[in-house]
Amino acid sequence: MNSQWEAVIGLEIHTQLSTKSKIFSGASTAYGAEPNTQACAVDLGLPGVLPVLNQDAVRKAVTFGLAIDAEIAPHSVFARKNYFYPDLPKGYQISQFELPIVGNGHLDIEVDGVEKRIGITRAHLEEDAGKSLHEDFHGLTGIDLNRAGTPLLEIVSEPDMRSAKEAVAYMRKLHELVRYLEICDGNMQEGSFRCDANVSVRPKGQKEFGTRAEIKNINSFRFVEKAINYEIERQIDLIEGGGKVVQETRLYDANKDETRSMRSKEEANDYRYFPDPDLLPVLIEESLKAEIRATLPELPVAKKQRFLDQYGLDDESASTLTSSRELADFYEAVVKASGGEAKLAGNWMTGDVLGALNKASLEIAACPVSAERLAGLLKRIADNTISGKIAKQVFDKLWNGTATADEIIAQEGLKQITDTGAIEAIVDKVIAANPVPVEQYLSGKDKALMALVGQIMKETQGKANPGEVNKMLMEKLRKP
Amino acid sequence: MSLTANDVTKIAHLARLGIAEQDIDNYAKDLSGILDLMTQMGQLDTSGVTPMAHPLDQMQRLREDIVTETDQREHFQAIAPQTEAGLYLVPKVID
Numbered sequence: 420m421n422s423q424w425e426a427v428i429g430l431e432i433h434t435q436l437s438t439k440s441k442i443f444s445g446a447s448t449a450y451g452a453e454p455n456t457q458a459c460a461v462d463l464g465l466p467g468v469l470p471v472l473n474q475d476a477v478r479k480a481v482t483f484g485l486a487i488d489a490e491i492a493p494h495s496v497f498a499r500k501n502y503f504y505p506d507l508p509k510g511y512q513i514s515q516f517e518l519p520i521v522g523n524g525h526l527d528i529e530v531d532g533v534e535k536r537i538g539i540t541r542a543h544l545e546e547d548a549g550k551s552l553h554e555d556f557h558g559l560t561g562i563d564l565n566r567a568g569t570p571l572l573e574i575v576s577e578p579d580m581r582s583a584k585e586a587v588a589y590m591r592k593l594h595e596l597v598r599y600l601e602i603c604d605g606n607m608q609e610g611s612f613r614c615d616a617n618v619s620v621r622p623k624g625q626k627e628f629g630t631r632a633e634i635k636n637i638n639s640f641r642f643v644e645k646a647i648n649y650e651i652e653r654q655i656d657l658i659e660g661g662g663k664v665v666q667e668t669r670l671y672d673a674n675k676d677e678t679r680s681m682r683s684k685e686e687a688n689d690y691r692y693f694p695d696p697d698l699l700p701v702l703i704e705e706s707l708k709a710e711i712r713a714t715l716p717e718l719p720v721a722k723k724q725r726f727l728d729q730y731g732l733d734d735e736s737a738s739t740l741t742s743s744r745e746l747a748d749f750y751e752a753v754v755k756a757s758g759g760e761a762k763l764a765g766n767w768m769t770g771d772v773l774g775a776l777n778k779a780s781l782e783i784a785a786c787p788v789s790a791e792r793l794a795g796l797l798k799r800i801a802d803n804t805i806s807g808k809i810a811k812q813v814f815d816k817l818w819n820g821t822a823t824a825d826e827i828i829a830q831e832g833l834k835q836i837t838d839t840g841a842i843e844a845i846v847d848k849v850i851a852a853n854p855v856p857v858e859q860y861l862s863g864k865d866k867a868l869m870a871l872v873g874q875i876m877k878e879t880q881g882k883a884n885p886g887e888v889n890k891m892l893m894e895k896l897r898k899p
Numbered sequence: 900m901s902l903t904a905n906d907v908t909k910i911a912h913l914a915r916l917g918i919a920e921q922d923i924d925n926y927a928k929d930l931s932g933i934l935d936l937m938t939q940m941g942q943l944d945t946s947g948v949t950p951m952a953h954p955l956d957q958m959q960r961l962r963e964d965i966v967t968e969t970d971q972r973e974h975f976q977a978i979a980p981q982t983e984a985g986l987y988l989v990p991k992v993i994d
Contacts, residue, residue: 446968474963476964551992699952702958
């Protein structure tokens with residue numbers, strides 16, 4: 420970015436709360452059902468129905484509020500946000516306006532090693548709309564109302580971010596947090612976690628904000644970064660060319676990597692909010708807050724610190740292993756089952772295990788190697804039964820089968836050779852058979868030793884301890 | 900506070916109300932009269948009064964998070980003007 424300019428970014432993130440039933444009705448929220456089979460009379464907005472608030476949606480909102488150190492409104496009120504669109508059958512969305520359930524809070528992010536606190540203005544409960552399908556209906560639009568009434572928590576940040584990178588870091592932190600709290604499944608493909616970005620630019624040093632554009636529905640971390648960067652450049656070019664940014668909603672087109680105007684908000688913004696007479700104010704008692712506070716899980720920041728202190732992991736490994744609750748739990752199960760091999764477990768988890776999972780596009784929950792089986796392998800590395808190199812072979816077999824590490828080691832005869840006499844014989848044999856590298860080594864070319872170690876490891880099928888072999892070889896060659 | 904004919908047209912459009920051209924001035928006058936009353940109420944000192952969100956002095960009852968509704972799509976779609984493949988069909992709308 421041109422250094423005379425500064426970007427100002429705020430995000431509005433819609434998280435679908437993972438309740439079983441809808442926010443105001445007893446219809447199921449399960450994803451992927453046949454169209455309109457989970458849209459009941461309340462969701463359809465038929466005459467005479469009354470919304471009744473789902474207590475679990477309220478609890479999840481409070482859980483989030485407590486986790487970001489926010490004020491929880493003792494009284495909160497639902498309002499109608501009025502607009503006409505066919506996937507919104509009532510002609511209004513039940514949302515919150517003046518008295519949202521979650522007030523001021525914050526979330527800390529880290530970009531390039533620098534910590535920064537991002538303010539969260541508010542988070543409010545609302546109902547999701549249905550889906551419009553514009554294709555294949557001979558000029559008509561198809562409406563599926565299964566999603567209508569799914570509980571959303573809309574989380575609105577302060578305009579505290581100054582780059583696309585910061586915005587993505589915030590979004591990732593938030594994503595991690597809602598999954599830790601188990602209030603949202605975080606599935607972005609299914610639309611459980613959706614992001615709108617408000618972007619403006621201003622000359623560096625200026626206090627007032629520039630006119631902002633809102634970019635709608637950017638549904639991956641990568642696209643958020645690209646869309647914001649595109650929009651920042653567009654606004655700077657516009658202003659430097661003598662133009663003016665207009666307040667509008669823009670849509671990000673991932674194929675073209677650009678944002679384009681969706682509609683000017685001259686009338687769309689006139690939502691005419693008013694308190695919904697169908698719903699009474701929601702009272703959050705201190706006792707409910709205390710109860711929820713007592714059940715809050717260990718949060719990512721605290722868990723990472725504990726992993727650093729308790730397991731002696733490096734910063735990067737601790738961050739990786741605490742990036743989801745499932746991964747952290749798996750790691751701790753491995754450490755426990757391996758009898759405390761914390762560092763070894765950390766290396767294997769961040770290396771081979773995550774590598775294999777990535778390659779197979781699997782989440783840790785679907786890892787074919789259980790924590791116990793992985794621990795079984797680590798124990799054999801730790802007690803020198805097998806070398807690190809052999810361990811990788813065993814891991815492949817653990818991944819592709821059901822045997823334990825001990826069974827694999829026994830079946831395949833992979834046990835490290837501990838009989839020094841046997842190793843010595845092989846070392847002697849290799850020295851005798853390779854006069855050239857021996858000569859090179861003796862004349863000062865240290866690298867030649869590696870060739871000999873390689874030969875010996877080959878002869879032993881990797882079952883000798885490379886450290887031992889190295890030592891033995893050097894001793895032998897010192898006294899020819 | 901005085902509403903213009905333009906304001907009335909815009910409000911009618913937002914609420915999707917069809918109003919006759921010759922009635923617009925009357926609506927503007929009537930609505931302005933209502934807003935004037937609001938302005939008058941606005942002059943009262945309400946600094947010690949909690950804003951009322953609902954006329955009933957009660958709190959919202961909550962329901963348990965249980966799925967209680969079964970699929971009644973056929974029943975509901977019997978009164979829909981047009982459906983196909985389980986979807987309600989409406990005139991084309993594109994943002």
